[in-house]
Amino acid sequence: MTATEIAPVGAASPQHVPYRPPRAVRYGATAGLLVLLIAFPLVLPNPTVTSIGVFTMIYLIAAIGWNIFSGYSGYISIGHAAYYGIGQYTVALITIHAHLPGGWGLFGLLPVAGVVSALASIPIGFLLLRVRRHTFIVLTIAIMFILQLLAFNLTRFTNGSGGLTMPFPTWTGNFFNMPFYYVGLLAAVVAGAAAWWIRRSKYGLGLFAIRDDEERARGLGIKVTRSKLIAYAASAFFVGIAGGLYAPFVGSVYPQFAFDPTFDLAVAVLVFVGGIGTLSGPVLGALVLIPLQQYFYLQFGNANLYLIAYGVLFILILRLLPGGIVPGVTSAWRARLVARARARQEDTRPEDTGLKDDAGQKGRA
Amino acid sequence: MLTIAGLFAGYGGGDVLRGVDLTVAQGSITCVVGPNGAGKSTLLKVISGLLRPRLGTITFRDAPIGGASPRRVLEAGIVQVMQSRNLFPDLTVRQNVEIGGYLIKDQALLRRRLDEVSDQFPIVRERAGERAGQLSGGQQRMVELARALMLDPALVVLDEPSMGLEPRAAAAMYASVRNMAQTGRSILLVEQNVRAGLELATHGVVMETGRVRLEGTGTEVLAHPQMRALYLGGTIEESGVTDQEAAQEKTR
Ligand SMILES: Nc1ncnc2c1ncn2[C@@H]1O[C@H](COP(=O)(O)OP(=O)(O)O)[C@@H](O)[C@H]1O
Ligand SMILES: [Mg+2]
Numbered sequence: 001m002t003a004t005e006i007a008p009v010g011a012a013s014p015q016h017v018p019y020r021p022p023r024a025v026r027y028g029a030t031a032g033l034l035v036l037l038i039a040f041p042l043v044l045p046n047p048t049v050t051s052i053g054v055f056t057m058i059y060l061i062a063a064i065g066w067n068i069f070s071g072y073s074g075y076i077s078i079g080h081a082a083y084y085g086i087g088q089y090t091v092a093l094i095t096i097h098a099h100l101p102g103g104w105g106l107f108g109l110l111p112v113a114g115v116v117s118a119l120a121s122i123p124i125g126f127l128l129l130r131v132r133r134h135t136f137i138v139l140t141i142a143i144m145f146i147l148q149l150l151a152f153n154l155t156r157f158t159n160g161s162g163g164l165t166m167p168f169p170t171w172t173g174n175f176f177n178m179p180f181y182y183v184g185l186l187a188a189v190v191a192g193a194a195a196w197w198i199r200r201s202k203y204g205l206g207l208f209a210i211r212d213d214e215e216r217a218r219g220l221g222i223k224v225t226r227s228k229l230i231a232y233a234a235s236a237f238f239v240g241i242a243g244g245l246y247a248p249f250v251g252s253v254y255p256q257f258a259f260d261p262t263f264d265l266a267v268a269v270l271v272f273v274g275g276i277g278t279l280s281g282p283v284l285g286a287l288v289l290i291p292l293q294q295y296f297y298l299q300f301g302n303a304n305l306y307l308i309a310y311g312v313l314f315i316l317i318l319r320l321l322p323g324g325i326v327p328g329v330t331s332a333w334r335a336r337l338v339a340r341a342r343a344r345q346e347d348t349r350p351e352d353t354g355l356k357d358d359a360g361q362k363g364r365a
Numbered sequence: 366m367l368t369i370a371g372l373f374a375g376y377g378g379g380d381v382l383r384g385v386d387l388t389v390a391q392g393s394i395t396c397v398v399g400p401n402g403a404g405k406s407t408l409l410k411v412i413s414g415l416l417r418p419r420l421g422t423i424t425f426r427d428a429p430i431g432g433a434s435p436r437r438v439l440e441a442g443i444v445q446v447m448q449s450r451n452l453f454p455d456l457t458v459r460q461n462v463e464i465g466g467y468l469i470k471d472q473a474l475l476r477r478r479l480d481e482v483s484d485q486f487p488i489v490r491e492r493a494g495e496r497a498g499q500l501s502g503g504q505q506r507m508v509e510l511a512r513a514l515m516l517d518p519a520l521v522v523l524d525e526p527s528m529g530l531e532p533r534a535a536a537a538m539y540a541s542v543r544n545m546a547q548t549g550r551s552i553l554l555v556e557q558n559v560r561a562g563l564e565l566a567t568h569g570v571v572m573e574t575g576r577v578r579l580e581g582t583g584t585e586v587l588a589h590p591q592m593r594a595l596y597l598g599g600t601i602e603e604s605g606v607t608d609q610e611a612a613q614e615k616t617r
Contacts, residue, residue, distance in 0.1 A: 202475075205456070205464050212453040219415055219445070221436040221468045 021330075033283075034189070041181050050177035052294040054249055057184025058242045059266065059290045063274075063282035064191040065238025066267050068198060069231045071277035074211030075133065078264040079140030082147050083236040085258030086120050087113035087243025089151065092164040092253040102169035102248065107183045110244045117240025118233040125232035129225060132214075141261065148259035163254035166247055180249045187245065191238045196279055198234070207231055211277070262307060266293070269310045273317050275324030284325060289313075366391045366551055367412070367443075367520060372421035372431075374411045380419065381407045383575035389520065389568075394542070394552040396566035396583060398559045404575040405555040406448055409524050412553075413445035414438040425520070439468055442519035446526065448555075451509045454498025458508055461497045462489050465515030478515050486511040486541070503534025510541050521545055523554040527561065539565055563587040 021029075041050045062084065070076050090113040095106060128139050151158045158164065171179065198204040206227050209217035218224050247253050270289045275281025293306040321328035367389040375381040381404045389395045397405050410416040412423060414435040423431035425441050433441070444465075452461050462482060469475045483489040488504055489511045497508060506526060513521055526542065527535040535558070543565065546552050556562025563569045569586030571579035579586055586592065 202463070202467060205460055206467060208456055208460070209453055209464055212455055213450070215415070216447075216451065216453070219413065219435045219447070220464055221439045223436070 037185055038182075041178055045174040045178075047174060047177055048298070050174070050181055052291050054177050054180045054184060054245075055294055056286060056290040057181060057188055058246050058249075059270065060188045060283065060286040061184065061191050061245070062239045062242035062263075062267050063271050063286045064188065064195050065235045065242070067235075067271050067276065067282045068191075068195050068238070069228075069235035070268075071271060071282070072198065072204060072207040072211065073228050073231050074277075075129070075228065075232075076137050076268070077140040077232075077235075078137060078261075078268055079142070079144035080235065080239045080267065081258075081260050081263040082124070082140075082144040083117040083121060083239040084243040084246070084260070084263050085144075085147055085151065085255075086117045086236075087240035088247040088253045088258040089158065089164070090116045090240070091244040091247045092166055093157075095166055095248070096164060100167070102167035103171070104169075104179065106166075106169075106248045107179070107245075110183070110187065110241050113244025114237040114241040117243070118237040121233045121236030122229065125229045125236075129228045129232065141264075144259055144261065144264070148255050151255035151259060158255065161255065163252050166251045166253070168251055169248075180245065184245050187238075187241050191241075192279070192283070194234065194238070195282075198231075199279060203227065203230070208277075262304075265307065265310065266290075269314045272324055273313060275326030275328075278324070278326045281324050281326045366426055367553065368422075368424045369408075369412070370422050370424075372408070372411065372418055372423065374407060374416055374418040374421075376407075376416075381575055382411065382418075385421070385572070385575070385577055387570060387577055389551055389553050392546070392549065392551055393567045394546050394554070394565055394583075395568040395570060396562040397553070397555045397570045397572055398557075398562055398586075399572035399578075401557075403572040405572055406524050407575075408572070409445060409447075409522050409553070409555060412438070412522060413443060436468070439516055439518075442516075443522060444513045444516055444518035444520075445522040446509045446513050446524065448524040448528065451512070452497040452505050454496060456497060457494050458489060458497050458500070459493040461508055462512045462515060465512030468516060475515075478517065482511040482514045485514070485544075501534075502529045503531065503537070506530060506534065506538050507541070510538070510545075514545070518550065520551045520553060523552065525555055525557055527556065527558050535561070559592070560587065 041053055044050070062080070066077070066080050091106065091109045094100070094109055094112065100106060124143055128136060128143065131139060152160050154160075155162075169176070169179070198207070206217065206222040209220065209222060210224050210227060214224055243258065250257075266289075270285030271282045272285075273289060274283065274285030289310075293309075296306055296309065317324065323331075367387075369385055369387040372382050372385040372387075373380050385404075385408055387395075387397075387408075397408070399405055407416065411418050411431075414430070414433050414437065417432050421431065422429060425443060428441060430438055430441055430443075453464070456464070459479075463475070463479060466475045466478055469478065479489075483493075486507050488500075488507050492500065492504070497505060500508065510526075513523075521542075523542065526538050530538060539561065542552060542554065554562065554566075563583040563586055566583035569579075569581055569583040570577055571586060571592070579589060579591065581589070
């Protein structure tokens with residue numbers, strides 16, 4: 001085959017060591033983490049601690065879901081609280097109108113919250129996804145505030161600023177938080193599995209292509225609008241579930257906490273800090289930052305202090321590790337492997353091959 | 366197999382292509398040359414569906430494809446490698462090739478094609494897991510060619526494939542293109558490197574200011590006296606080789 005002629009030009013050189021942890025390491029770490037998360041409330045059953053766990057699960061679900069759209073497609077939404085709110089109101093309204101009692105039964109509404117959010121996201125996404133990056137970001141917030149305004153004003157439906165009250169389950173003591181925690185963990189695992197599956201599917205590849213260059217993606221036959229819309233709806237689904245878990249846990253739904261702009265701020269920051277577009281980034285971000293945030297809240301009592309901390313952290317991460325912690329650490333590790341491979345090569349092959357390739361992408365004109 | 370007639374197209378500010386007539390014969394390597402700004406890339410963009418023609422027809426294997434979406438053009442059997450930045454730098458080499466087969470529904474077929482092009486372009490296998498952005502220009506070009514073959518196209522359209530390549534990489538690239546033609550694909554390529562392009566080609570076409578000015582076999586066009594004038598900055602005054610279209614143009 002003629003193309004074999006160029007093999008020497010492309011021969012693997014040490015600066016090109018690909019890095020991905022071996023499969024056993026990745027699966028082992030995932031399993032280990034899962035065991036820790038399952039064991040955590042059993043080891044530390046104190047409700048103050050487990051309620052931090054529940055909030056962490058809520059944000060974990062949301063972060064993984066948000067990353068499926070914004071991380072994979074590159075379209076940053078900071079209006080996903082729209083679906084957090086829709087999820088909350090869905091669960092609250094069904095519970096109230098169907099006179100459902102608090103307790104296990106309400107968890108059955110989580111998929112409903114997800115589906116309603118996803119359905120709502122389709123016409124919204126259809127409108128929003130016609131515009132590109134910056135305009136898109138602005139419009140996502142606008143939609144979220146419109147929904148908040150509706151929640152305030154459709155008083156017959158939402159009871160406006162009076163909010164909606166959920167029936168509490170009859171669970172008591174240390175047990176109270178556990179069902180929320182484990183159901184949240186289960187939903188997070190489902191979200192993680194979806195994110196993992198999309199990442200390695202051809203569909204996911206299309207999303208990454210869109211993130212890199214939408215025109216080129218279109219040139220390869222990818223239906224870009226449809227792909228973006230599917231990802232948008234998938235992320236709305238999981239964020240809706242996060243909202244659906246929040247409502248019965250907190251016991252009430254108010255417009256300003258359902259359609260909450262700081263929700264998106266938190267989700268975006270923790271995904272960026274962990275590593276946007278990666279699988280483990282949102283997990284790392286949520287598992288580290290949400291407990292910290294809750295801890296500071298308990299310590300200092302000021303609910304908004306964390307926003308300042310998040311802002312500072314965000315800027316630091318963008319300056320020091322632009323891709324987030326996960327890509328930062330893997331590339332550092334990779335650099336180590338490269339250095340080692342090069343040292344080894346210099347031992348065996350003292351002379352450079354002298355093969356130099358062309359000037360790369362520098363075009364003529 | 367590909368017939369273009371009376372093609373007019375532009376980007377909104379007037380026509381860049383002003384009545385292009387062109388035929389790519391089955392099994393040929395047709396090379397389009399011409400000065401910068403002649404509209405060569407624009408022509409290829411119209412063929413691959415990235416730009417809509419304002420007037421004129423494009424027919425491929427008896428089906429009209431003028432104004433079709435890129436997806437439909439790919440389905441019809443035409444794949445284009447664009448002038449620059451074809452690869453997604455943040456995706457791996459393997460992903461970049463795999464995405465060339467985005468339209469393939471059958472997973473087994475997709476995997477088989479991936480194997481085939483990896484056999485043909487060893488770099489795809491050797492550097493499978495690396496970010497495409499880390500490869501040199503010549504290596505990236507090979508990956509682009511590998512990607513182009515994923516859909517097993519009948520016609521491969523290449524826009525200045527030698528651009529930015531050092532001679533060795535360019536030679537390897539040309540060898541691969543020749544190999545594609547030998548395995549039954551038709552090739553339409555644009556070249557700035559006139560000599561190399563026309564020597565490779567079975568058929569040569571000279572474009573200037575949105576029109577076809579000369580046509581003939583690769584060697585005929587290369588030997589044509591007007592070619593020198595063209596590349597010394599002049600224009601082609603007379604139609605020389607088989608050029609009836611150009612004669613018509615002047616009367617318009
Ligand atoms: N995206 C674009 N938008 C507007 N004008 C363009 C665009 N691309 C090319 N042109 C114009 O079209 C003309 C032909 O360009 P092109 O087809 O790239 O020429 P060639 O490939 O022969 O060098 C040039 O005058 C160029 O400025
Ligand atoms: Mg060009």
